[in-house]
Amino acid sequence: MTGKRILLGITGSISAYKSALLTRLLIKAGAEVQVIMTESAQAFITPLTLGTLSKRPVLTRFVSDEAAGTWNNHVELGLWADAFIIAPASAHTLARCAHGLCDDLLSAVYLSAKCPVFFAPAMDLDMYRHPTTVENLRRLESFGNHIIRAEFGELASGLVGEGRLAEPETIVQTLETFWSIDKPENPSSPAPYPLPLLNKRVLVTAGPTQEAIDPVRYISNHSTGKMGYAIAGALAQAGADVTLVSGPTALPLPHPTIRRVDVLSARQMFEAAQVAFTEADVVVLSAAVADYTPAHPADRKIKKKEDTFSIELTKTTDIAATLGAMKRDGQLIMGFALETDNERENALKKLYAKQFDWIVLNSLRDAGAGFGHDTNKITVIDKDEQTYEFALKSKIELAQDLVNLVTQKLASA
Structure with missing residues (x-):
């Protein structure tokens, strides 16, 4: 400057x-x-x-x-x-x-x-x-x-x-x-590279959630947020106004224009996502949200006493289903499904039950895919059951593939 x-x-x-x-x-x-x-x-x-x-x-x-x-x-x-x-x-x-x-x-x-x-x-x-x-x-x-x-x-x-x-x-x-x-010498000339999602507002959820057992311990999963962060970065690079609702992760902000909202629990993620959802044109729900949370988290550290210990769990709000029910005309939602059995069948159930436009399926059976890796292998199914297969590649490359699907859908609309 x-x-x-x-x-x-x-x-x-x-x-x-x-x-x-x-x-x-x-x-x-x-x-x-x-x-x-x-x-x-x-x-x-x-x-x-x-x-x-x-x-x-x-x-x-x-x-x-x-x-x-x-x-x-x-x-x-x-x-x-x-x-x-x-x-x-x-x-x-x-x-x-x-x-x-x-x-x-x-x-x-x-x-x-x-x-x-x-x-x-x-x-x-x-x-x-x-x-x-x-x-x-x-x-x-x-x-x-x-x-x-x-x-x-x-x-x-x-x-x-x-x-x-x-x-x-x-x-x-x-x-x-x-x-x-955004600084062409001739104001009437095109931008240095295309920005197909300029002025589009996008909500991305990414990373895990942490459900407190007591002030020291929590229930979580192995998600690192790498896939969601890569998608958020690719969307911002395409010109979108991106809000990234992120669970706890050490990943850096993937693009300087992204507005990141840091949350811990499934409840906090739902509340933050609900706010951004109302103005979003496109929603990408890639976070690994806990399905259950301790019903009565302790306010002090639980001491080790008994040989066995039970925690009563209660369901968290299903963020994808709740937002899907609020979906308005023209709004696009992409969801994710990580499966180990009956992958396609389970993914299709999720696609229709939660009113997604696409479901991104990946399987823990595939080497180099899933949590923690820099690579992934995905299958994308749209609501017309058209299927797109993507070979194992970097999550950054796959993020661009997903953004291309969104861009094509918006252009055809």
Whole structure:
């Protein structure tokens, strides 16, 4: 980002404290940063802090010096910038920009901007889910703006859910990726390589779940998440807006634009997936979710006493079946089946029972396939029972094969 000129808009949100680190990271990456703050933002972080970090006076009003008659020219600012990032973007600011209201410097610069604009929303859980906010985000995106989705986690209210400002590192990575793949010299020329899933929203679940027995022990499985992470990376490389709901794994984020939601238990995975499912165009359910969980997990470590020990288990929510029942017209779902016996029969039952468009079948009988390997061997069956056989190959290569099936289906639709 060396030499890039970036406007950083900061609005009234507790997440404004992260803008100091964001400013510093942008400067460190070689960018010039001009901060614009709303009046309410100044209640959370001072212009002095951000002016010191950006090495430029922070702009807060149209008129900079009434006595001298000088003002901050919003048109010139809009022409100066290579990118305008509004982070955090409060619900109020999203609504104003979505409807063209122009009562402060930040919104006037937004309406004047000739550069790409990125909104990174931050607010409480229910505000972020509210239909008004959802519609405002869609409206802004329809104008050609870019949305850096809020993250899942603990919020200032004490609630846990979606609404946290994306981490500053994620915002910087998003910008770097944008400029690396979307900068043709001639605006009318095609992108450097095709992005067949551009503007498509995709949910991917990956990895195992852990079901607590006590604070020390848990029930889990051998899934490493490698297949799901490879699929998420291939989808993002194809231009999709990917939300990756991940069980515990040591794997790195496969693509900088992916928004990862980390979970532990089957319940947490269901709750996170349910949120992302409502907006997803494509859903890939590759996680190995526990079918059962301890009915009464202990709050203290269970000591070894008896020769035998029993744990009462209860069924977890069937994520695939529940989401499949919520499926809307045009939405595509890909499920996975790891089988040891009657593979095709069991896979077909799952395909129809859970309203999948594809079922990806692999067998533990096949050498080099299944958990832990860098390779896999799969058979894909669609809802018309058309079968696609893929030989043993790397999971990265297979991920691209699966993305090709999704792309072809969307193109034919």
